[in-house]
Amino acid sequence: MCSKLSIVKVNFIVSFILACSFQLSAQSYNFTNYSLKDGLPQSQVTAIYQARDRTLWLGTFGGVSNFDGKEFISYGKADGLGSNAVNSIVEDNQNQVYFGTESGINILKKRKIGTLFSGKSVSHLFKDQQGYIWGISEHKLFRIEKGKPVFYSIAGKYINAISADQYGNLYAVVAERGIYLLKNNRWVIYQELPAALNALSIRKVLFDKKIKNKFYLLTNRNGIYVVEDGKIKPFFKNKAIDTYYAIAQDSKGNIWIGSEKGAYLVHENGSFVYFNADNGLSDNQVEEIFSDAENNIWISCFSDGIYKYEGDSFIRYHKFKGQNVAYPISGIAADKNNNLWFGTYNKGIFKYDGNHVTNINHPAFKNNKIYFVYADKAKNIWISTYGNGVWKYDGNKFWQVLKPERYDNSSIAEDSEGGIWINGLKSSVYLKDGKTKKIAGFEGYSSCIFPFPLSKDSVLLGTSKGVMLIRDKKIDKTFQIRSIQDAHVLTIIKHGSNLVFATLGDGIITWNLQTKASKRYVIANGLNSNDIYGLVIDNNNNLWAGTGRGINKLKYNRAEQRYEVFRDQPLVVECNQNAIINYKNNILVGTTEGLVRCQTALPAENKKSPFIHFQCINLFHKNDRSKDVCIDLNQEKKGFYKLDYSQNHIAISFKGVYLTNPLSVLYRYKLIGVDNDFSKPVPNTEIEYSAIKPGSYTFQVYAVANGQQSNIEQFSFTIVPPIYDTVLFKIVAFLVLIFLIWLIFYLIFKTREQKKHRFEKLKQKEQEKIRKQTAEDFHDDIGNKLTRINVLSEILDKKVAGSEKELKELIRLIRENAGLLYTGTKDILWALDPHSDNLFEILVHIKNFGIDLFQNTGVDFKMEGVLAKYEKLHLSMEFNRNLTLIFKEMLNNVLKHANAKQVLIMVIETDHDTINILTTDDGRGFDLESVERGRGLNNIQTRCKRIKSTFQISSVKGKGTTTTISTRITVTK
Numbered sequence: 001m002c003s004k005l006s007i008v009k010v011n012f013i014v015s016f017i018l019a020c021s022f023q024l025s026a027q028s029y030n031f032t033n034y035s036l037k038d039g040l041p042q043s044q045v046t047a048i049y050q051a052r053d054r055t056l057w058l059g060t061f062g063g064v065s066n067f068d069g070k071e072f073i074s075y076g077k078a079d080g081l082g083s084n085a086v087n088s089i090v091e092d093n094q095n096q097v098y099f100g101t102e103s104g105i106n107i108l109k110k111r112k113i114g115t116l117f118s119g120k121s122v123s124h125l126f127k128d129q130q131g132y133i134w135g136i137s138e139h140k141l142f143r144i145e146k147g148k149p150v151f152y153s154i155a156g157k158y159i160n161a162i163s164a165d166q167y168g169n170l171y172a173v174v175a176e177r178g179i180y181l182l183k184n185n186r187w188v189i190y191q192e193l194p195a196a197l198n199a200l201s202i203r204k205v206l207f208d209k210k211i212k213n214k215f216y217l218l219t220n221r222n223g224i225y226v227v228e229d230g231k232i233k234p235f236f237k238n239k240a241i242d243t244y245y246a247i248a249q250d251s252k253g254n255i256w257i258g259s260e261k262g263a264y265l266v267h268e269n270g271s272f273v274y275f276n277a278d279n280g281l282s283d284n285q286v287e288e289i290f291s292d293a294e295n296n297i298w299i300s301c302f303s304d305g306i307y308k309y310e311g312d313s314f315i316r317y318h319k320f321k322g323q324n325v326a327y328p329i330s331g332i333a334a335d336k337n338n339n340l341w342f343g344t345y346n347k348g349i350f351k352y353d354g355n356h357v358t359n360i361n362h363p364a365f366k367n368n369k370i371y372f373v374y375a376d377k378a379k380n381i382w383i384s385t386y387g388n389g390v391w392k393y394d395g396n397k398f399w400q401v402l403k404p405e406r407y408d409n410s411s412i413a414e415d416s417e418g419g420i421w422i423n424g425l426k427s428s429v430y431l432k433d434g435k436t437k438k439i440a441g442f443e444g445y446s447s448c449i450f451p452f453p454l455s456k457d458s459v460l461l462g463t464s465k466g467v468m469l470i471r472d473k474k475i476d477k478t479f480q481i482r483s484i485q486d487a488h489v490l491t492i493i494k495h496g497s498n499l500v501f502a503t504l505g506d507g508i509i510t511w512n513l514q515t516k517a518s519k520r521y522v523i524a525n526g527l528n529s530n531d532i533y534g535l536v537i538d539n540n541n542n543l544w545a546g547t548g549r550g551i552n553k554l555k556y557n558r559a560e561q562r563y564e565v566f567r568d569q570p571l572v573v574e575c576n577q578n579a580i581i582n583y584k585n586n587i588l589v590g591t592t593e594g595l596v597r598c599q600t601a602l603p604a605e606n607k608k609s610p611f612i613h614f615q616c617i618n619l620f621h622k623n624d625r626s627k628d629v630c631i632d633l634n635q636e637k638k639g640f641y642k643l644d645y646s647q648n649h650i651a652i653s654f655k656g657v658y659l660t661n662p663l664s665v666l667y668r669y670k671l672i673g674v675d676n677d678f679s680k681p682v683p684n685t686e687i688e689y690s691a692i693k694p695g696s697y698t699f700q701v702y703a704v705a706n707g708q709q710s711n712i713e714q715f716s717f718t719i720v721p722p723i724y725d726t727v728l729f730k731i732v733a734f735l736v737l738i739f740l741i742w743l744i745f746y747l748i749f750k751t752r753e754q755k756k757h758r759f760e761k762l763k764q765k766e767q768e769k770i771r772k773q774t775a776e777d778f779h780d781d782i783g784n785k786l787t788r789i790n791v792l793s794e795i796l797d798k799k800v801a802g803s804e805k806e807l808k809e810l811i812r813l814i815r816e817n818a819g820l821l822y823t824g825t826k827d828i829l830w831a832l833d834p835h836s837d838n839l840f841e842i843l844v845h846i847k848n849f850g851i852d853l854f855q856n857t858g859v860d861f862k863m864e865g866v867l868a869k870y871e872k873l874h875l876s877m878e879f880n881r882n883l884t885l886i887f888k889e890m891l892n893n894v895l896k897h898a899n900a901k902q903v904l905i906m907v908i909e910t911d912h913d914t915i916n917i918l919t920t921d922d923g924r925g926f927d928l929e930s931v932e933r934g935r936g937l938n939n940i941q942t943r944c945k946r947i948k949s950t951f952q953i954s955s956v957k958g959k960g961t962t963t964t965i966s967t968r969i970t971v972t973k
Contacts, residue, residue, distance in 0.1 A: 028279050028280045028316055028318055029273075029275060029279050029280040029281065029309070030280065030309075030310040030311065030312070030313070030314055030571065031275075031280045031281055031299075031307045031308065031309055031310060032307065032308045032310055033304065033305060033306075033307050034067070034072075034305050034306050034307075034308070035304060035305030035306075036305065038072065038305070039065075039071060039072035039074070040058070040060070040065060040072055040305045040306070041060055041062040041063045041064075041065050041072070041074040041076065042060035042061050042062025042063070042084075043060075043302070043303050043304060043305050044060055044061050044287070044300075044302045044303065045058050045059065045060050045287065045288060045300035045305065045306045046059045046060060046061065046085070046086060046087055046287055046288065046300070047059030047086055047087055047088050047089050047100075047288060048089075048288050048290035048298055048300065048306075049088075049089035049090060049091070049290075050290070050292050050293060051066075051091050051095075051097065052091060052095060053611065053613045053634075053655075053657060054292075054293060054294075054610075054611040054657035054658075054659070055067060055068045055657055056068075056290075056292065056298070056659070057089045057091075057097060058072075058306065059086030059087060059088065059089055059099065060084075060086060061084060061085050061086075062074075062076065062084050063075055063076030063077065063079075063081060063084045063086065064076075064081065064086045064089065064099055068655060068657050068662065069657060069658065069659045069662025070662045070663075075108070075113060079113055080106060080112070080113030080114065080115070081099065081101060081106050081113060082101050082102075082103040082104045082105075082106055082115055082118050083101040083102040083103040083104075084101075085101055085102040086099050086100070086101050087100050087101065087102065087121070087122060087123050087124075088100035088122060088123060088124050088125040088135070089125065090125040090126060090127050090133060091127070092127060092131060092133055093127075093131040095634050096108065096109045098116070098125055098133055098144075099113075100121075100122030100123065100124065100125045100135055101121070101122065102121045103118050103119065103120075103121070104116065104117050104118035104119055104120060104121075104122060105117055105118075105122055105125075105135070105144075105149070110632070116144065116147060116148070116149070117148065117149055120137045120138055121137060121138065122135050122136070122137045123135075123136050123137070124136040124161060124162050126162050126163065126164050126170055127164070127168075128164075128168065128169075128170040128182055129167075129168040129169065129170075130185075132144065132145075134162060134170060134182075135149070135162075136159050136161070136162060137149070139158035139159055139160065139175075140153075140158075140159065141153070141154060141159045141162070141172060152187070154172060154174050154177075154180055154187045155174055155177050157174050157175045157176055157177055158174070158175040159172050159173065159174060159175070160173040160174075160175055160201065160202055160203070161173040161202060161203060161204055161205060163204065163205040163206070163207065164207075165207035165215075166207060166209055169181060169182070170182040171190060171205060171207075172187065173202050173205055175198070176198050177189070177192070177193075177198070178190070178191050178192040178193040178198065179191040179193070179205065179215075191227060191230065193232070194232065197217070197219075197225065197232065200219045200220065200221075200222050201219060201220035201221075202217050202218070202219055202220075203218050203219065203220055203244070203245070204217075204218040204246070204247055205217060205218075206218065206247045206248065206249060206255075208249065208253075209249055209251075209253070210253055211228065213228065213229050213230075214226065214227065214228040214229075215227050216235060216247060216255065218244050218246075218247040218257075219244060220243060220244065221242065221243055221244070222237065223235070223236055223237025223238070223241075223244065224236040224237070224244065224247065224255070224257060235255070235266075236255070236257065236264070236266050236272070238259075238264065238272075240259075240261075241257075241259040241260070241264075242259075242260055243259065243260045244257060244258070244259060245258040245259065245260065245285060245286055245287050245288075246258030246263075246286055246287060246288050246289040246300075247289065248289035248290055248291050248297065249291060250291055250295065250297055251291070251295035253268050254266060254267050254268065256289045256291075256297060256299075257289070258285075258286030258287065258288065258289050258299070258300075259285075259286060260285045260286075261276065261283050261284070261285070262274060262275050262276035262277075262281055262282065262283060262284075262286060263275045263281060263286045263289065263299055275299075281299065281301065281307060282301040282304045282307070284301045284302045284303050284304055285301070285302040286299055286300065286301055286302075287300045287301075287302055288300040292659055293608060293611075294608040294658070294659055294660045295608060296308055296309070296659050296660055297309040308659070310571075312599065313571075313598065313599055314551070314571045314596055314597070314598055314599075315596065315597035315598075315599075316591075316593075316594050316595060316596045316597070318594050325350060325357055325594065325595070326593050326594035327344040327345070327346060327347045327593075327594065328344055328345040328346065328576060328590075328591070328592045328593065329342050329343070329344060329576055329579050329590025329591060329594065329595050330343045330344060330345050330369075330370045330371060330372065330373070330576055330579055330590060331343040331370060331371070331372040331373030331374065331383075331578060331579050331590065332373060332579055332580070332581045332583075332588050332590055332595070333373045333374055333375035333381055333382075333581065334375055334379070334581065334583055335375060335379050335380075335381050335393070335395060336378075336379040336395050337353075337395070338354075338584070339351055339352065339353045339354075340352040340353075340583065340588075341373050341375075341381050341383075342373060342579075342590060342595055343365075343370030343371075343372070343373040343383065344369075344370060345369050345370065346367070346369060347359065347367060348360060348362075348365040348366050348367055348368050348370065349365045349370050349373065349383060362398060364385050364388040364391055364398070364400070365383065365385055365388075365391075368385050368386055368387075368388065369385065369386035370383060370384065370385055370386075371384040371385070371386070371408055371409060371410045372384045372409070372410065372411060372412055372578060374412045376414045376420065377414060377418070379395075380392055380393065380394050380395075381393040382401070382412055382420070383398075384408060384409040384410065384412070384422075385408075386408055387404050387408070388400075388404055389401070389402045389403045389404040389405075389409075390402040390409055390412075390422055401431065402422065402429065402431075402436075405424060407424045407425035407426060407427075408424070408425075409422050409423060409424050409429075410423060410424070410425070410446070410447065410577075411423040411446070411447060411448045411449055411578060412449070413448075413449045413450055413451065413459070414451075415451040415456075415459060416451055416456055417432070417456060418432065419431065419432040420432065421449045421459055423446040423447070423448065423449050423461070424446065425445050425446060426440060426445065426446065427439060427440040427446070428440075428446060428449060428461060428470065430473060437473055439470055439473055439474070439475065441475050442461060442463060442465075442468045442475050443463065443465040443468075444463035444464035444465030444466070444488075445463060445464045446461060446462070446463050447462050447463060447464065447488070447489060447490050447577070448461075448462040448489065448490060448491050448492055448578065449461050449462065449492075450462070450492035450493065450494075450499075452469065453494055453499070453513060454513065455471065457471060457472050457473075458470060458471045458472070458476075460492055460499075462489030462490065462491070462492050462501070463488075463489065464488045464489075465485075465486060465488075466480070466481070466484050466485045466486055466487055466489065467480075467481055467484050467489055467492070467501070481511055481518070482518075483509055483511065483518035483520070484501055484503075484509055484511070484518075487501070487503045487504075487505075487506045487509065488503055488504035488505065488506070489501050489502070489503055490502045490503060490504055490532065490533055490534075490577050490578075491532070491533070491534055491535050491577070491578060493535045493536070493537070495537055495541075495543055495556070496541075496556060497512055497513050497514050498510045498511065498512055498513070498556075499511045499513060500535055500543065502532035502533065502534065502535050502545065503530075503532060504531050504532075505530050505531060506520065506522075506530060507520055507521050507522035507523070507525075507527055507530045507532060508520070508521040508522075508527065508532055508535075508545060508554075508563075509521075510563070519562060519563075521554075521563055521565070525563075525565055526552070526564075526565030526566075526664070527545070527547060527552050527565060528547045528548075528549040528550040528551075528552055529547035529548035529549040529550070530548075531547055531548035531549075532545050532546070532547050533546050533547065533548070533575045533576055533577040533578070533579075533580075534546040534575060534576070534577060534578055534579060534580035534589070534590075535580070536580045536581060536582050536587060537582065538582050538585070538587055538600040539582065539585050539600065540600060540601070541556075542554065542555050542600070543555075543556070543563065544580065544587045544589075544598065546575030546576070546579070546580045546589045546590075546591075547575060548574050548575070549572055549573075549574070550571050550572055550573055550575075551571060551573070551575065551587075551589055551596070551598055552565055552566070553565075553566040553598075554566070566706065566707070571596070573591045573592070573593070573596060574591060574592045575589055575590065575591050575592075576590045576591060576592065579591075585600055585601060586598065586599060586600060587600060608660070608708070609705075609708040609709055609710050609711070610656045610657060610658035610665055610703040610704070610705045610708060610709075610710040611656070611657050611658070611703075611710055611711060612654055612655065612656040612657070612667075612701060612702055612703040612710045612711060612712075612713050613633075613634065613654065613655060613657075613713060614633040614634070614652070614653070614654050614713055614715060615632075615653040615654055615655050615685075616630050616631065616632055616633075616653045617630070617631040617633065617650065617651075617652055617653070617715060618630050618631075618650065618651040618652075618653070619631065619643060619647040619649075619650055620647070620649040620650070620651070621646055621647060621649075622645075622646040622647070622648065622649065623646065627646075629647070633715065640716050640717070640718070641715070641716065641717040641718070642717070642718050642720060643717050643718065643719050643720065644719075644720055645694055645719055645720055645721055645722045645725075647719070648690070648691060648692040648693070648694075648719050649688075649689070649690045649691070649692075650688070650689050650690075650692065650717075651686055651687070651688040651689075652686065652687050652688075652689075652699055652701075652715065653685060653686045654667070654685060654686075654701050654713065655685055656685075656703030656705070656710060658703065658705040658706075658708075658710075660705075660706065661705060661706055664705040664706055665683075665703050665704075665705045666681035666682060666683055666703065666704050666705065667679075667681065667682055667683070667684065667685070667701055667702070667703055667704075668680070668681055668682075668701070668702055668704060669687055669699065669700065669701035669702075670699075670700055671689060671697055671698070671699050671700075672697060672698040672699075672700065673695055673696065673697040673698070674689070674692070674697065678700075678702075681704055687699075687701075692719055693719070694719045694720065694721035694722075694725065695718070695719060696716075696717075696718045697716070697717055697718070697719070698714050698715070698716040698717075699714060699715045699716075699717075700712055700713070700714045701713055701714075789814070789818045790815060790818045793811050793814045793815045793818065794815065796811055797811040797812075797815070830845060836880060837874055837875055837876065837877060837880055838870065838871050838872070838873055838874050838875060839870040839871075839873040839875060839915070839969060840866065840867070840868060840869075840870040840871040840873070841871070842875065842880055842883055842884060843863070843866045843870065843907060844866060845884060846863070846883075846884060846887045846905070847863040847866060847905070849884075849887070849888060849891065850863060850887075850891050850903070850905065853891050853892070853895060854891075854895065854903065857895065858901070859894075859895065859900055859901060859902070859903055860901060860902045860903070861902075861903045861904075862902075862903070862904050862905070863904070863905040863906075863907075864904070864905070864906050864907065865906050865907030865908060866907055867907075870907075873969055875969070878946065878947070879947045882943040882944075882946050882947050883943075883947060883965075885939075885943060886940050886943050886944065886951075886965065887905075887919075889936050889939055889940055890919055890940060890963060891903070891919075892936075893936050894919075894921050894923065894961075897923075897924075898921045898923025898924060898925075898960070898961065899923050899924050900921035900922050900923035900924075900960065901922055901923075902921065902922050903919070903920075903921045904918075904919070904920050904921075905917065905918070905919050906918045906920075910966075913970055914966070914967060914968055914969060914970060915967050915969045916964055916965065916966045916967070917964070917965045917967070918962060918963070918964050919962070919963045919964075919965075920960060920961070920962045920963075921960045921961055922959075922960040923960050923961060924957065924958060924960075925955045925956050925957045925958055925959050925960050925961055926955050926957060926961070927955075927957055928953070928954075928955055937953070944965060947967070948967075948968050949965050949966055949967045949968065950964075950965070950966045951963065951964070951965055952964040952966070
C-alpha cells in the first residue's frame, strides 16, 4: 500500500508462529482453505485419496471431486454414482478409481462412472500388493474379483477397519481379536491386543513412515495408542477431546489428530499444538487428515471444506495479552537496544521490547496516523505523523525536527555524509548540523529518496514521474534513466552493482551501475503483483519484495545476470510502502492487517518435485473433421504410435500437478525432430503443431516449480508419408516407367509381329486356296487323262490277239504304270489338300499306306495310338510331306529286306507331352556296325532333321529291327 496517495485495502491474511524474540501470546497459523466458492461440490469432506497422477480425490456428501490444486472436477449421482455420500476412494493398477458410497461401489473408467454392486454401504477401500481391491461393507470384509465383491471371514468376527503400511502390506482390525496381516493370500494374526483395548472401538490404524513395526491405533473416545515391536502403550489423550476422528503423520514424523473441534499436532517429544478458529483453522469437526506425496497436510473440516497447512514460512503479530495489534503497519524500525518500533495508520506507534508491546502514549502519536518510522545509522528513531510534522527519538526523549506543513512527509533517507533527506509531497528537505534546505521544482509527486552511489553529493528522488537526480542540492534535469521514465517509483535500494526500483504497476526495474543496462520483472517472471511497495536484502544476500499480493523472495543469478523469483506458496496479503526491514535474520513486513515475519533460513526439507502427465493427444485430420481422434495415454499404453500423413496436425495436452504451490507450475517442452532444445518455461498446458512433415518424432515435456523439476513425459510417433512420397513408391514408379517404355516398344514390335502374322496367315490362306485349287485341278485333269489311258489300254488289250505276247506285255506295262501314276497322283493330291495338315490325317494316311503296301504279302501290319485328338495338332505341309515319305521309305525297306511276318507302328506320348513314333518288325535284322548305310537310311535321317526330329534305329540279327522317330510335336491336354 502506498503512503498518503494510496487507497488502503484490507485483505484476509493468514499468519504463523512468531519465534525467537517475537514470541507473542496469540499466533496464527498459515492454512489455505478450499470450499464451495472454489468449486468443492459440498463442504463436508469424508474421504481423501491421492491418485497416481498426484491429484486429490475428495469424497463428500455431495459426490466426489478431483482436485489438481487449481480446479475441481466433480461427479455426482447424475453422473452415475449410486449415492452422493462417498465414504472411501482407491485407485487400481489400471488407473480405474473406485468409490465406496452409502449404496455400494462405483468405478470411474475412461471418464465414465459404472456400478460394481449396489445396496450396501461401503466404508473402507484399500489396494493390496497384488493390486486387488479390498473393502469393508457393514463390518464384513470383501475383495473385488472379476468385477464382483467376494466376502471373506476372519475368525467369524466384525472387521472395524483396514489399512496399509508404506510397503503396501494390508492389515485388518478384527473385533475382539486384534490386527491381522494379509500374507500369501491368507489373513494371519499380526498383533494380538489386550482385552481392554479390544473392547474399545478402534477406528483407524496408522503405520509409522520412518520406523518399521510401529503403528498407531486411533480409538473412538479413548485417545491414541502406539504399538512398537509388539509393545502397546498410550500415545495421546486430551480431556478436551470427546471423539477422535482422524490420524496422519507428516514428513517430520509428527502425528496429526482430528477431533470434533479442530486438530492437534503432536510432536515427537510429546508437546502439541492445538489448531482451531483462533489460530487459522476451524472449530468444526475434523473428519480426515491426509499427508500427500509432496508432504503437504490436508485437513477436512465439516462445513468448511478442506484446509492445506502451508508450513511456517510466514508469521504475523495479531494480539498480545488481549491487546489487538493487527493494524495497518506504515513503518518499521529497530532502535539502539534492538527494540522494535512500528507505526500504524490509525493507532499511533508501538514499541516491542521482546516481552511487552507498548502503544507510545505521546500526544503527537496517540491514535494518530504515522507515515514513516525510520532508524538512522546512529539508531535514532525518526517518525512522521499526520498534522504534527517529523519527530526524532534518541533513546531518551522525543523532539520535533520539522514543523507540520501543507503536505505531510512520507519518506526519509540518510546519505553517506550523515545528512537526512525527508520527502514531502512536492518538495524534499535536507537536514544536517541543525541546518535545513528545501529542494523543489521536480515533476510529479515525491514518494522516496535514496543516496546516489556514484556521487556523494547526489541523491535519487523517486516520484510518480520516474527518477530525478538531486546534485549539490539542486535538481539535475539532464539526468534520466529511460527505462524508468514515467514509472511511479515507490522504493529504491542498491543490490550489488544494480539499483533496484520498486514501482507501482511496472513491477521491479533494475539498472546496472556499470553497464547502464535495465531489466524489468513482472508477474510473468514470478512476482505476485506488479505493485511493489518495499524492498530489503536479507543476510543471505537475497532480495525481498513486499507487493500488493504477498511477499516475494528473489535471488540474483550471476551467470545469467538476472534475478530468479522463488515461487513459494504466496501469502495473499497487501504490503505497505517502505514498511519492510531485515531484523534479527528475519524479514519483517508491514501489511494492511498487521506485521508479518518471513523466515529467511528455513530448515532443509526433502523438497518434492511436481508431477506431470499427458491428458490427451488430439489428432486433427487434414480434410475430414469427423476423423479427428483423441488419444488418452493414461488408458492406451503404447510405446510408439503410427499416424497417417493426413494426421499431421497435433495438439498435445498435459498437466503438471504441484499441490504445494500450483500457481508456480511452468512447463518446458520440445519436439525431437523439430526443436533443438527445450522451450523457455511457459504456463501453457497445451502445445499445438501443424503441418508436421512425415518422419519420426518424440514430444517431451516436464514441469518446473519452486526450482524443482518433474518427471519427463514423452510421446513418440511416426507420421507415415503418403504412398507417393515413399522410397518404395518411387522405385515402383521408376520400374513402372521402365515397364511402360518397354511396353510401348513391345506393343510396337508386337503390332508389327501381328501384322506380319496376319500377312503370313493371309499368305497361308492364299497358299491353301492355291493348294486346294491345284489339287482339284490336278485331280480333274491328270486323273481323267490317266483314267482315259487306262480305259484305252484295256480296249487295246481286247483288240490284240492273244498270240501277240509282246504287245500284250507292253499293254500290261502301260496299264500298270498308269495305275502306279494314279496312285502317286493320289499321294500328291492328298499332300496338297489343306485338310491333311494335321497329325491325325498324316497318321491315318501312313496307316492306309501300310495296309495297302503289305496287302497280299503275308505280312501282318498294325498301327496303334492313332487318336482323334491329334486332329487338333496342325502341321505344316513340309512336315506332312517329309513324315509321310519317311514312313514310305521305312515300310518299303521292311517289305523288301526284312522278310518280316509282323510290322507294328506305335504312336506314344512322352512325359514331356511330345510324340514318339516307333516302328518294329520281327524280320531277320542286321548288324548296325557291319552293314553299310544305304541311300534309304540317309534319306530318312535327312528328312528327320528337316522336321526337327531325331531318328534312332536298333537291330539284332534274327530278332528284327526297331526305329524311333522323336518329334517335337506338343500335345495339348
